[in-house]
Amino acid sequence: MSLARRKFDVLVIGAGGGGLRAALQLAQADAKVAVVSKVFPTRSHTVAAQGGINAALANVRPDNWHWHMFDTVKGSDYLGDQDAIEYMCRAASHLVYELEHAGVPFSRLDNGKIYQRPFGGQSQNFGGEQAARTCAAADRTGHAMLHSLYQQNIRARTHFFDEFFAIDLISNDEGTVLGALALEIETGEPLLIEAKTTLLATGGVGQLFRTNTNARINTGDGLAMALRAGIPLEDMEFFQFHPTGIAGRGMLITEGARGEGGFLINKDGERFMERYAPHAKDLASRDVVSRSIYTEVTEGRGCGPEQDYVLLKLDHLGEDVLNKRLPGITAMVKTFLGINPAEEPIPVYPTAHYTMGGIPTNRHGEVVVPVEHGEEEVPGLYAVGECACVSVHGANRLGGNSLLDIVVFGRSAGNRIIDVLKNTRYHLPLPEHSVDAAMARLQRWDQRGEGESVAAVKKELQGVMEKYCGVFRIENVLQEGLQKVLAIEARLQDVRLQDHSKTFNTARIEALELENLVDVAVATVASALARQESRGAHSRIDYPKRDDAHWLKHSLYYKEDNRVDYKPVRLRPITVETFPPKERVY
C-alpha cells in the first residue's frame, strides 16, 4: 500500500489550549510530538474565550483553593468527581503564574498584581459572600493564552500538521491505539500518523445546536472517533446553555459582563434574577440563570416585538469600564447589532455553549472504560480539554473553569505520557488491515451521492436538537427527537457533496463532520432520555427534582448497541473531606 506515513512518539489531535499545553510539556521533555489541527492552531475555539481563567489568587478578595473546590462541586450539582476537582483547584494558581511567565498579558490591578473579576457560582467561605476568582486579560483571555502557548510550542520545536483533518483512530486487534489516519485538506491526500501514544484534544460540539456560541469547527470529531473505536461517552446529556448569547444569533456576551456589574431585566424593567436567586442574583450558576430567562420569556415577560428575549443592561457601568474591561464585546455589539452598550441594553437569550460530557478519563488524561470488575485504561489513548470528561464540571460547568481544566489536565496528561514513553522504546507493529475502516470511511465520500445536501441535513439536525433536546426536556419530546435523529442518521447514506468541482476537499470535510455530529447527537439524546431526574443543565419537566438515591452516577453511552450504562461518581477527594450532596441554592 502506498499510503504516506510518519512516526512520532506522541500524536496530539487538536491545537486548542488543551492540546497545546500537553504538547508543550512533552516537547520540553524532548519527546517527538506531532500536533494535528484542522485549522491553523491559533484559530482553535480557545481563541474565542473571553471572560477568564479561575484560580484562588486572592488578589482582589480573600480566597482559597478549598473554597474554589466547594463552588465547583456545588456548581456540578454534585456530579463532578471530587478527586479531579481537588487536583484542578489546588493546581490552579501554579498554572496561572506559569501562563503569566509564558507571556500571557493579564490585566493588572493598581498594585501590579493580576486582575480578577467575580464570576457566576463563586463564593468565599463555602457558600458565603461573592468571590472574585477569574483572572482576565480584558475580555480576550483565551486569545492571549492560545497565542502564548502556540509561540512556546514553536520555541520547543513541536511539529505541527496545520490544516490536517483526523478521520479515525487506528488500533491493533488488542485495542491498543497506534495513531490516526488524517487527511491533508489542501491536497486531499491521506496520511497515516503512527504514534506510541495518541492524545485527543479536539474540543466540544456546540455545532449540535442551531443557536450556539461555538466556532463552526466544533463538530465533536474526537467524540465520534472515540465512539467508533468502541469507547463510550460519559454524561452527554449535560450540555451547557449560556444565559447571555446575543438573541437569535448566538454570539457570546461573557459572564464577565455581569461580573463587572451588568444585570438582566425583563420587559417591565424588573431585575428578575432577584426572584430566582435572591443571594447570588445575576451571578447564580449558568443553568439557573438560563432556566430563569427561559421562564420569563415563556410566561410572557420577554422583550422585543416577539417578546422572545431579555435585556442585559451595561449602560450604568460607563464608557470607561466598558472600554477597559469589556472592549471585545463592546466592539462586537456595535458591529453586529449597531448598539452602543454604554447607551442601550443588549438583547440576550440562552445559547448552546459547552459540552460537559465527553471521553471518560482520569486526572492523568488516561482514557478509562469500565470492565467487569472496575475500570481499565485504553492502551495508548489519552484525552484532555472539552472533548474529555474527567469529570470536573459534572452536570454544570462554572465559568472560568474550562480554561483552567485545559491547562491543568493538558499538563498532567503530558506528564503521564512522559512516564509511559520511558518504558516504551519502540512503536508496536501496525497491522495493515487496521487502516481499512478509516480509509473506507474516507473513500465513501469520493462518491458524491444524489440526495439532499450536507448543509441542509446539518441545518435540520441542529434544529431538531434545539427543539427536542434544549434547555427543558420531557420524555415524549425526547422520544420524538431520538426518532428524528436516527432518521437523519439513516439518510446520511445518500447525502450529496456540494459544489465538488471547486471545493472538493472542504465539501468532503463537511460531510465527515456531519457524520460525527450525527453520532454525537444520538449519544446526547439517548443519554438525556435515559436520565429520569433534573440535575445541573439537564432539566426534565417530568422529573423536576434531583434524585441522588437513584441518579448520583455518570452515564456512559455506547454506539455499538445504542446502550446507556452507568458508573459511580468519585465522591472521595485526594486529601480533604468529601463535600456531601446538599440542596443547591444560590
Ligand SMILES: Cc1cc2nc3c(=O)[nH]c(=O)nc-3n(C[C@H](O)[C@H](O)[C@H](O)COP(=O)(O)OP(=O)(O)OC[C@H]3O[C@@H](n4cnc5c(N)ncnc54)[C@H](O)[C@@H]3O)c2cc1C
Ligand atoms: C465564545 C466562547 C467563550 C468562552 N469563554 C470562556 C472563558 O472565558 N473561560 C473559560 O474557562 N472557558 C471559556 N469557554 C470555554 C473554553 O474556551 C473551551 O472549553 C476550551 O477553550 C476548549 O479548549 P480545547 O483545547 O479543549 O479545544 P479547542 O480550543 O476547541 O480546540 C480544538 C482543536 O481540535 C482541532 N480538531 C478538532 N477536530 C479535529 C479533527 N477532526 N482533525 C484535526 N483537528 C481537529 C481543532 O482544529 C482545534 O485545534 C468559552 C467558549 C466559547 C465558545
